[in-house]
Amino acid sequence: MALLEVNNLDVRFAVRGGDLQALQSISFSLDKGERLGLVGESGAGKSVAAFSILKLIAQPGYIAGGEVLFEGRNLSAMSERELRQIRGNRIAMIFQDPMMTLNPVLTVGTQMVEALKAHRRISTRAARDIALKKLQKVSIPSPDKRLDQYPHELSGGMRQRVIIAIALLLDPDIIIADEPTTALDVTIQAEIMALLLALCEQDNVALMLITHDLGLVSQVTQRMLVMYSGRIIEQGPTKEIINDAQHPYTQGLINALPQMGEPGRRLYQIPGSMPSLSRIPPGCPFHPRCPFVTDECRQTMPEYVQSGNVDVACYEVSKLIEQENRAPEVTP
Amino acid sequence: MTVQSAPLVDIRQLEKRFDLSGSFLEQLQFRNGRFTRHQEYVHAINGVDLQVHRGEALCVVGESGCGKSTVARTIMGLLTPSGGEVHYDGERIDQLNGREVLPYRRKMQMIFQNPYASLNPRMTIQQTLEEPVCFHHPAWSKAEVRDQVQDVMQSVGIDPDWGVRYAHEFSGGQRQRISIARALAVDPEFIVADEPISALDVSIQAQVLNLLMDAQESRGLTYLFITHDLAVVEHFGTRVAVMYLGTVCELADTKTLFASPRHPYTQALLSAIPRLEDDRPNHIRLHGEVSTPVNLPSGCVFHERCPYANERCKQEVPRLIGSDTGGQVACHAVQEGRL
Incomplete structure (x- = not known):
């Protein structure tokens, strides 16, 4: 059984004058430790697909049909309470803009401890130790100092490292990365991507990489989906698609x-x-x-x-x- | 590269600093029982020499904050240089007053990155395109202006009947075509394009790039093309200038640069582009991140991240000197033959 299975997922946005079909019958699966790329231009529905896996689409969006199975359990039928056990814990997300995802008025350490304590019954000190270990893992220089810094004191690349550390905090099975390096410069992008890959491989974490950069997908992923207007028009092994695209x-x-x-x-x-x-x-x-x-x-x-x-x-x-x-x- | 005697645009030892410290009172600081005046500058460009020759497309690449847009804006006269000179066709233009610079404004036009921000939302496309034509040709009749605008709209693939529409009615690609049309409307010789395709989707990027190349061919344009996308440079540029923290670290023909990059930063930059051909990221890892242009490192601006840096690099600023491959490199290691 695949770790994550999406079957005929339909997502719509209820707007004046009828529903907009953002996703139409999306089906794909993700195995443990697999790296999957989701490619398409802006507006193709890549991000909606990622968000709807965790039922994170806000009003007026809603899931109109289909199911998302995580270890055989249907996420789209779960209550918010049950979902919170999965979100961040088993399936983590990394977003495009690190400045938008970090809370500007809390230190890095506070945010990491908060996430840990929300999911586990541990003391603040133990949580801080875990946070420190994760920061060391993403090779941030002087991690103990970073714990007490605010996001604005860090550079773009460093912030994205913090985000990766937070995503890895609870040892998830899947990381969904929505354009994780688009806001970064090429040399930093290469470094961050290499880091993310190494960490996923090390812990056998499945990675779902959403991007518009075909070069990145071809280097990083094993399988890829190509989306257009809310539909998957082509999916299969990355190498085969890049070398001999059919659609x-x-x-x-x-x-x-x-x-x-x-x-x-x-x-x-x-x-x-x-x-x-x-x-x-x-x-x-x-x-x-x-x-x-x-x-x-x-x-x-x-x-x-x-x-x-x-x-x-x-x-x-x-x-x-x-x-x-x-x-x-x-x-x- | 063909040898041309006089470059169209020639910038010499260009410098641009931005004052961060605010007013005099804001500059005062009280420290150790004394008031001191504290001034801070962003050193955006530090002594850049570039020549753009007629008919070529000179690409300026670098990461964000390296001063590439500042170079573009300073050449266009949108910013006043803090030092150095800008020459256009043999004339020095950075000290001219508003009226004297007018003829140059017609010859030099700019295309901006974000077509959502660079078009006036309250003007129709027709008005947007007519405005520069009327301004630079006050003697033209209405019909002449309209003809000119129609021609230019056709040449960028925008139906002249759409002139009555507003910018928000167009897609990103079409908007960028319109801003290109606006630049072309006054028949310029020289176009500065500041990241003209980075806000666009992949399939639209190709359309706009083709349009820029067609315009170059049919109108004999000269481009200064600012971008961070090296794949675009390889395709589009005649020559490339690689910038890092406000200085040019390598300048060479596109082919030469991509075949044999000499400067360690260029090498790292080239190896960092994800390409379709290779399977695995195989890039040169740079340590640390770009330092801020506020506190410039001494010596070579790149020495903190450079794997080949030695004592000399930390103290002495390298100068742009011709290398054996025909390009110019500013690197002590290359000049000493260590690299």
Whole structure:
């Protein structure tokens, strides 16, 4: 059994003039110690997916259907009280902006002790010791001093280290990292990512990495999901997708990267932009931008087909697979 | 690189400090029974020399706080330099008064990072684009202005019929096209683009980058391109200047720089980009973090994080000197042959 299983999750936002479908039938799973990447452009629903796992979406958002199973228990049916036993304790989150997630008026130590005491019956002194150990683990210089400092006294990279230390505080099974390094500079980003990876590997923690950076996903994760307009359009082993993307959108995203083009030449570009949630077109949401669009695409959302180990939702891909099956190996 | 006699833009020993200490009374401090005056500066740029040649795209890269935007703004005259000179086409422009600088303003235009903030929300696109044209060509008739605006809208792929709309009705990519159109509307020669694509999504970045390259080709533009994204630089730039804490540490042709970076900071920076090809992060680890530009380290600004630093680096500021690969590097270790 997978550690985390998301089945046909539907998330909607109730707004004036009807519901907006933020997530449509999202299904994926995460094994113990696995590293999963969630890729997509802004507005694709990556963060909503992460938040709804822990039922953290606020009004007017609500879970309209589907289930989230953590060790076989349905998180979406749990009470707030039960959920609090899971949040932060078994499943921890790391957010994009470390300044927004740390409380500016409490010292780092107070915040860490607070989190520990909320979940465990321990003395403040014991909690401080654990906090200190975790800060040492994320290799912050002079950790004992940091415990009594306020977030504003730390640099961006250091704050993100503190956040990682807090996420690891209760020895979680899963860390959900929502764009953990986007706010940081490249050299710091590389360092923080290496640290996060090493720590996850060491404790066999599963990592769900949400990012728009395909380079990062390709380096860090074992499997990846590509999201577009609230749907997963492609999922499978990261290497297979990066080397041979099936969905036209994923292909476009990869080919549009400057490093894929020849210097000085025009880059491949996907025309148009992602529709807003209120204007998702019928059928495949990508069809207005797709070079392979047919009438079928305009009417119904394609089912997933398997190509290698990759699941893709695209009529063009399923056609290609059919052709291959019909005429195997035409020798010249 | 082709040898050109006169650079289009030439900045010499440019310096910019920002005063942090506030008014005189705020500067006074009472310590050990005495009043002392305490002044603090952010040393944003410290003696930068750069030449931008006609028709090239000079990219300036560096991490946040390294002074790349300050360089851009100082060249544009949005900030007054604390020291040094800015020359445009042979003329010194940093000391001109408002009226004298006008002709240069038409030739030099700027594109900003965030198209959500750089377009006036209360003006229609037509008004936004007409404003610079009317301002720089007061003698033009209404029809001429309208024609010019229509041309420029078409050239960036915005339907001229959308002119009646407001900025909030457009997506991020379209807004950035509009701000590019605004820069192009007065037929400039030189464009400073300050992180023009970093606020955009991946698939939109390619569209805007293509547009900038097309404009360069069709109008013979010269770019100063500020970015932190090295993959973009590799694709777009003719030459690259790498900045660290307000100084240029390496300057070279794009190809040379990416093939054989010499400065230890450039090497670390290049190795830190996550690429699709390799499987594992394999970067050069730098110790510590960027020091603040308030208390600049003595000697080489990079010495605190540099694995090759020695006594000389801690004391003596390295100068930008030509290296064997054809670029220029400011590093004692490279110059002494230790690296």
